[in-house]
Amino acid sequence: MSDSIIKPDLSVKVHNLNLKNPVMTASGTFGYGPEFEDFMDVNLLGGILTKACTSKNRDGNRYPRMAETPMGMLNSVGLQNKGVDYFIQNIYPKIKDYTTEVIVNVSDSTVEGYMEVAEKLLPLEKISGIELNISCPNVKEGGMAFGTSCPMAASVTKAVREVYSKTLIVKLSPNVTNIAEIARAVEDEGADSVSLINTLLGMAIDIEKRKPMLSTITGGLSGPAVKPVALRMVWPVANAVKIPVIGMGGISNASDAIEFLLAGATAIQVGTANFIDPAVCVKIIDGIEDYLIRHKFSSVNDIIGKLNIQ
Amino acid sequence: MKRTIHDFRVYQNDHLSNDYFVLYLDCPEKMPEILPGQFVQALVEHSPATYLRRPFSVYHVDEQLNRMALMIKVAGIGTAALMKLSAGDTLNLIYPLGNSFEMPEGDHALLIGGGVGIAPMYMLAKRLHDLGKKVDVLIGGRTSKDIIEPNLYREFGNVHITTDDGSLGEKGMVTQHSLFSGENLPFSKIYACGPDPMMRAVSNLAKSKGIDCEVSLENLMACGIGACLCCIVETNEGNKTSCVEGPVFNTRDLKAWQ
Ligand SMILES: Cc1cc2nc3c(=O)[nH]c(=O)nc-3n(C[C@H](O)[C@H](O)[C@H](O)COP(=O)(O)OP(=O)(O)OC[C@H]3O[C@@H](n4cnc5c(N)ncnc54)[C@H](O)[C@@H]3O)c2cc1C
Ligand SMILES: Cc1cc2nc3c(=O)[nH]c(=O)nc-3n(C[C@H](O)[C@H](O)[C@H](O)COP(=O)(O)O)c2cc1C
Ligand code: FES
Numbered sequence: 001m002s003d004s005i006i007k008p009d010l011s012v013k014v015h016n017l018n019l020k021n022p023v024m025t026a027s028g029t030f031g032y033g034p035e036f037e038d039f040m041d042v043n044l045l046g047g048i049l050t051k052a053c054t055s056k057n058r059d060g061n062r063y064p065r066m067a068e069t070p071m072g073m074l075n076s077v078g079l080q081n082k083g084v085d086y087f088i089q090n091i092y093p094k095i096k097d098y099t100t101e102v103i104v105n106v107s108d109s110t111v112e113g114y115m116e117v118a119e120k121l122l123p124l125e126k127i128s129g130i131e132l133n134i135s136c137p138n139v140k141e142g143g144m145a146f147g148t149s150c151p152m153a154a155s156v157t158k159a160v161r162e163v164y165s166k167t168l169i170v171k172l173s174p175n176v177t178n179i180a181e182i183a184r185a186v187e188d189e190g191a192d193s194v195s196l197i198n199t200l201l202g203m204a205i206d207i208e209k210r211k212p213m214l215s216t217i218t219g220g221l222s223g224p225a226v227k228p229v230a231l232r233m234v235w236p237v238a239n240a241v242k243i244p245v246i247g248m249g250g251i252s253n254a255s256d257a258i259e260f261l262l263a264g265a266t267a268i269q270v271g272t273a274n275f276i277d278p279a280v281c282v283k284i285i286d287g288i289e290d291y292l293i294r295h296k297f298s299s300v301n302d303i304i305g306k307l308n309i310q
Numbered sequence: 311m312k313r314t315i316h317d318f319r320v321y322q323n324d325h326l327s328n329d330y331f332v333l334y335l336d337c338p339e340k341m342p343e344i345l346p347g348q349f350v351q352a353l354v355e356h357s358p359a360t361y362l363r364r365p366f367s368v369y370h371v372d373e374q375l376n377r378m379a380l381m382i383k384v385a386g387i388g389t390a391a392l393m394k395l396s397a398g399d400t401l402n403l404i405y406p407l408g409n410s411f412e413m414p415e416g417d418h419a420l421l422i423g424g425g426v427g428i429a430p431m432y433m434l435a436k437r438l439h440d441l442g443k444k445v446d447v448l449i450g451g452r453t454s455k456d457i458i459e460p461n462l463y464r465e466f467g468n469v470h471i472t473t474d475d476g477s478l479g480e481k482g483m484v485t486q487h488s489l490f491s492g493e494n495l496p497f498s499k500i501y502a503c504g505p506d507p508m509m510r511a512v513s514n515l516a517k518s519k520g521i522d523c524e525v526s527l528e529n530l531m532a533c534g535i536g537a538c539l540c541c542i543v544e545t546n547e548g549n550k551t552s553c554v555e556g557p558v559f560n561t562r563d564l565k566a567w568q
Contacts, residue, residue: 031536031537035535035536036535038314039314051539059548063542063544065539065540065542066530066532066538066540067530068361070361071358072361073362075532223361275532275534276362276363
């Protein structure tokens with residue numbers, strides 16, 4: 001038997017989460033999972049990050065909420081969701097039998113709000129972790145404000161850590177001067193993992209109407225355009241912390257994903273690329289496997305952080 | 311209804327004018343059922359400036375031959391790239407997307423299309439005709455060049471035309487057509503698709519005459535499958551997605567249109 005037919009091990013561990021493979025979907029780009037069931041078997045994924053969940057119903061920002069930009073898009077959806085109670089009653093039953101990990105993206109405007117959502121999600125058996133979104137650029141209060149200062153990032157992490165005993169991932173904002181410092185601050189307060197990057201602040205103008213393209217004037221940039229920036233943030237963060245790092249930003253294919261793994265990400269998330277190809281995550285999983293076979297690695301863990309800088 | 315992704319093969323690209331074209335597409339596999347008002351998300355290849363897919367209404371469907379057609383007006387970079395497709399090229403579509411027009415209670419419907427907004431009306435006219443309903447079709451445009459394939463609808467009912475410059479049909483906007491001059495209109499339902507101001511004018515007219523009215527909105531979309539929440543419409547029941555809960559809305563539900 002030649003060793004090329006032995007399938008490499010794709011599984012990775014992010015704190016207590018045992019992921020079948022390192023490929024997860026990014027919050028706000030995959031709904032809750034059912035939206036994609038027509039296009040793929042969502043249980044093939046390493047994990048699903050849900051749309052942001054807040055303590056109360058939020059309508060989000062006014063239309064228009066998106067603008068296409070070169071190899072990417074701006075959005076200012078603004079955390080539209082029906083609140084944590086609605087999630088528990090109406091959405092959780094539809095996803096609780098998934099065999100992939102489901103992680104809820106938690107957001108709010110106050111520390112108390114974040115704590116309330118975390119406490120309410122804690123008893124849900126299927127939800128083995130939450131991702132604290134302290135990096136949403138699209139809401140007036142809270143959101144990114146928590147993620148752009150070390151003391152605030154630390155205080156919200158600390159407060160949620162006290163009420164939430166399962167896996168706590170903190171999602172970082174790239175709109176800062178030193179992202180590694182923020183990563184260390186949340187690690188010190190008990191975060192089990194950090195994920196990055198959320199969207200980069202950006203803007204676009206309709207010159208015919210001389211008006212901003214988004215109702216909120218500025219929004220968050222995502223898609224292939226942000227990939228080099230994201231990679232250069234994952235790299236120093238992975239070197240700065242001991243907890244596992246989840247990388248994202250513009251990943252559209254297996255090569256992109258492998259770049260993030262080599263830069264030190266234990267797992268990756270795919271966002272905007274799901275809009276172009278709703279089955280792209282399955283292709284990325286297969287592509288990572290092909291790469292490992294081609295380079296004769298028996299496990300994906302053999303390439304994580306193995307960037308050769310000599 | 312299951313949505314799917316297929317690589318269609320272009321078997322004909324009819325350039326109707328400098329701006330309008332109809333793409334005739336062959337599906338390699340059996341197409342799922344497509345309802346009047348539903349749309350596709352098309353992937354524009356070889357156009358680096360076009361990253362997101364582009365939404366288009368389904369114009370015709372031939373279930374026997376497994377074919378569909380899209381009627382497109384050049385609006386920018388993506389549609390200009392699609393105009394260059396020729397027989398043998400492929401076009402990747404996610405479809406069928408969105409809800410569909412609701413069939414009317416009464417037996418006489420008026421279908422109004424402004425410019426390329428006529429695209430979803432062909433399948434609707436055919437469906438209504440098959441159900442034994444009486445159909446009138448009103449097509450509006452800026453000039454005669456914006457009135458696309460009007461004769462196609464004659465097999466389903468009367469066709470009326472308006473142009474802003476009077477170069478074809480009656481001069482003026484669709485809502486100024488003599489069809490609406492009487493006190494009591496014969497229609498039990500009006501369907502409209504076209505530029506936003508046109509649809510709002512039709513909606514107001516329908517309301518003033520007490521006629522039920524559905525419109526197909528053209529909100530900007532990123533995903534087209536209900537995942538991004540970019541395409542929302544404010545309704546009396548809160549925000550709805552135009553791509554899953556729309557694009558067809560009854561105008562009585564549209565909050566900003568009252
Ligand atoms: C549900 C739905 C059905 C549609 N059906 C058809 C159809 O059958 N035939 C057809 O020709 N067009 C249709 N459209 C509009 C079509 O999607 C846009 O014209 C197209 O996306 C423009 O792409 P572009 O790259 O050429 O333009 P871009 O270069 O992206 O933009 C050029 C101009 O087009 C406008 N535009 C961009 N997107 C839209 C949009 N979604 N709606 C209206 N204007 C837009 C922009 O504001 C801009 O002024 C539909 C739109 C929706 C949402
Ligand atoms: C339409 C849209 C909505 C998003 N909503 C959220 C959200 O609710 N919470 C969050 O943490 N990130 C949200 N994001 C950010 C993504 O999860 C991701 O961090 C970012 O888009 C970068 O990855 P990408 O380039 O692969 O899309 C959203 C992104 C997009 C495009
Ligand atoms: S376009 Fe993404 S939800 Fe409608």
